[in-house]
Amino acid sequence: MSIQDKKAKLRKLVLEQLRQQSQLARKKKSEIIMSRLREAPSFSSSRAFMFYVATEIEVDTLPLVKEVLQRGCCVAVPVVQRMTGSIDAVQIRNPDKDLIPGTYGIREPRLDRRHRFDVSRLGLVLVPGLAFDRAGHRLGRGEGYYDRFLKSLLPHVKRIGLAFDFQLFDSIPFAKDDETVNRVITNA
Template identity: 40%
Template sequence: MSAEEGEVTKQQQRERVIDYRQRLTDKELLHKSMEIKKKLFELDEFVEAEIIMFYVDFRNEVKTEFMIKEALSEGKRVVIPISQVEDRSLLLSELKDYDQELEVGTYDILEPKEEYIRPVDHSELDLVIVPGVAFDEDCNRLGYGGGYYDRFSANLDSQVNRLALAFEIQIVDQVVTDEHDLPVDKVLTEKRVII
């Protein structure tokens, strides 16, 4: 997305990058996600974190299932979000068994079954893994338009690192942002870590 293409709206940028991402094959998705996982698991912020919030991937996002399972096997506590549509907030719940505890929920994203909801306060988090549609080299983030993560992030302690996982095709020259949009601390792609 070069500057000479003129002004693009958030929605245009969102649609364009999602279209790029949808063209990735399952094999490419898995390979690139594995490369991103290697970078994530080597980061000091990840190694030192005890309680990590992951998103559960959907629609050609960076795959997180195997990351979550490995983090659990390493003894880390994993928290995942449940979308609260009424006020567009995120309810956090601790996940202990990926295969047993999840079902299709809001927006067709996997969420904990009711009997497995274990609320966790955002103040307990050491690290947050953030999804997104597009990012730039200043770590600006374009989300899906619901504002869930921006609202959530605004209440996080400034000590809590927010890392985004993205494919290189999701990195654009400049993300279209407004005053509510909060940047992340780092963006991890299959090729690099953007700080």
């Protein structure tokens, strides 16, 4: 079986598990993950963050986005540029007012509130994924948006993957172009 076939099989398995998880379980597990993230040295030392805005099946980051903004830190979120296959980091100041449904139904900053963020200022990027392994390999949805974005970051920028316990594996299939994270935080 090819790496692409193995990835497709794992994506299908994990998506099924994510969809079967109740919203209450997602909320409780997300709270545990956010609590563990707060304890990470790279979190407490950062003043500029890039958070992903979760879909209804991913680890919910929004409560922590609001908390970090209240602390006076800078927060950027990704905006998918389908035409170029890239991600732009766009600063937000109030997620309740700034975010509307965008590409793939994921909330993104409103067009009139898009202020590109200088990614060299980032200290920490929180990375979504369908699966991760203990070595930091990440399995996304297969479009390569995050791999290209992560490749563009300066070496000092920390990358933390957020996942539910069933999304972390001893090893997952990966290709040479797949970017890794420095750490994965789960609820387990």
